[in-house]
Amino acid sequence: MACRLPDFSLLFTGSYKKPIQKKNFAARCSPATFNLKRNGLIHEGFTHQKHLIPTKKVTVIRAVAVPVAPSPADTPSPADSAEYRQQLCEIYGFRQIGEPLPDNVTLKDVNDSLPKKVFEIDDVKAWKSVLISVTSYALGLVMISKAPWYLLPLAWAWTGTAFTGFFVIGHDCAHKSFSRNKLVEDIVGTLAFLPLIYPYEPWRFKHDRHHAKTNMLQEDTAWHPVWKEEFDSSPILRKAIIYGYGPFRTWMSIAHWLLWHFDLKKFRPNEVKRVKISLACVFAFMAIGWPLIIYKTGFIGWIKFWLMPWLGYHFWMSTFTMVHHTAPHIPFKYSDDWNAAQAQLNGTVHCDYPRWIEILCHDINVHIPHHISPRIPSYNLRDAHKSLQENWGKYLNEASWNWRLMKTIMTVCHVYDQERNYIGFDELAPEESQPITFLRKVMPDYA
Template identity: 80%
Template sequence: MACRLADSVFHFMGPHPKPSGSRRILAHCSPGRYYLKGERLLQKGSRNPQFLFSKRNKVLQAVAVPIVPTSADSAEYRNQLAERYGFKQIGEPLPENIKLKDIIDTLPKKVFEIDDVKAWRSVLISVTSYALGLFMISKVPWYLLPLAWAWTGTAVTGFFVIGHDCAHKSFSRNKLVEDIVGTLAFLPLIYPYEPWRFKHDQHHAKTNMLCEDTAWHPVWKEEFDTSPVLRKAIIYGYGPFRTWMSIGHWLIWHFNLNKFRPSEAKRVKISLACVFAFMAIGWPLIIFKTGIVGWIKFWLMPWLGYHFWMSTFTMVHHSAPHIPFKSSNEWHAAQAQLNGTVHCDYPRWIEILCHDISVHVPHHISSRIPSYNLRAAHKSLQENWGKYMNEASWNWRLMKTIMTICHVYDKEQNYISFEQLAPKESQPITFLRKVMPDYA
């Protein structure tokens, strides 16, 4: 999925300093505190609280005066954050003694079962909806083309989800069938199946881990300060163009053999050959039949629609001001997958065409769950772990929060907005803040 802008779209602009892997990120909120009357502090949970005694009255003068909690373990504070950011719920912190296996063990066994009928039904839905989209593009008047492109781009996103299941070995019991279906499903997207699979596996293994996660990261301040040109490009990329950032990830990460291990090279080359063959045969055929304008209408615009969803799903699933990225020595698998992944409800027609990829928390708990079982798995997680989960319905406030706040990494606040670091150069962010609706 989408990655850091400086490592993708603007990679060709020259080298820039690599962030130190030893950086540490601290929790966004400190534990709740209570003051005693006087100068002594009673820390919540302390086993040895200290009290002040008055010599004159010889009585205990321990008056606990609560300070407004600013910690994630305060329900009131989490509710305030949810309202401010556009969430339905912000989960409370998951205890560190909870392991990922503990969560997986609570899921019903049936959610891991592969059902060939349901799997091929998802293929039928995607093929039919995509064909309908192409038919609409060919028939509707020009002023309705944006609607036809939106439908077709969403429909072809379903192809990605089918290939996504194949990559996770949750589509079929026959692994050769999975590789063939996954490769074919990715071809209309010009995505090489095996390179994507290798990098996506790393995203699941190291979700929200600084440097190692292959999805979006916050921007490093060192990158932001590298040059005025790169800074402006990053501001636009993480601002107005953020819903198409996955194009940079597609271009840079999946066609460079140097990014893969020698043991992966053979399968990567096969996938690249398939993609180049599709481009060499499919694109000329489209142009021959419909001309360059036809290629734009029938392929490019739906492809941009697909990348809109690819980018949007990725940033909503993994970007929020309260969700930290952590260094490898602080990273906790269960916290990252359950606490650090967001469930978001979209209009039902989008979820049908995209095969419930937005039901994302169970997918991160175990990628072996087929897409058609994600809702049942999510229901189980809500029953057993619901208070720890982040949940939202897609809304403008949610998108505005991500696009105007979630920018530069900060070890204490998680994110600092471009407007704070470079207010004079952040007009695109200021513009978004003014024009984007703020209702949830």
């Protein structure tokens, strides 16, 4: 849903250099170092997170060095302790950081624990979500037309959020969780995506791969950590990456939209026909809808009534995506180390937003059950999440939206490192990372 670095780099270089192959690193454990063996995270104290020290005093546990030989399976490491995870919650802005999921748990085990009713499609609830989105979007347009200039940002925020509801409806259609009639789903999904200038079929093909390969380093089609080789490849590209994954990260989905969905070479031969139909629909909407808006309201009206809400939609598109799968303690893994249940249950984040956002966006941020099974309709996600809390609650990552959470993601979660998961740009290139330093100074630290 958001921009992968290899594609983002094409905006500036026109080519992509394949990253180096996987290397094996020996796990190290020294004072102020914690080894979370089950998910591969090596967290070296809190030194690389010093800008995120909360207002409350945090006691850093200093672990005693251990022999090179692995400890017995029944001997918990300091990182496995509830106290340690609570410290990470405080630092990162989480409500709960889940215990590592045992290796013997499969995605089918988790899926089978859900009640059957959460998979049931309810036509009334599905079309009610359409009514909510259409009504809230129409209300937003009225607000834009009536609001004085100083209230326009509020009107744009509402309308952009309502725009996001259209995306969620198309999202359900793509996952075959909107209607039992697949033709209806294709039509509704295409129409819901048109105002967003999103081609439905190209997005569906790429998004399916995101679900199949969630948090897999090279295969996931959503946001990846930055590759160090790419970061070091060019000063111009490095500066673009720092801005893109720093202050402009909440609009990076625009780059993903542009690069992933309009290039026929990115799709399999059996997908191209459907991709062309979607592209034709989008271009027809642009050719008819945009001139009509400009004819009725002028170019400034096009900016007021379409462009600004569209940017608001991309703010949520980018923000939701990075919060769902990005945190210092959540690893991205190579395919041979990847575990589906760990990635979908233990590597996905549930985040609560203000209720009006949840309503307009149809609970898309109740995201863990959606990754357990994309066939769960959006209106059943809350019931599914309650079931997961009852059966798998200690493994869940949960947060309520807060500034510290966003600050962590935007100032820490940058370059991939197999031992630490992420290294911040300012650690690798402090003299060029003024945008990150600026974010640390101006972003609030409230949790």
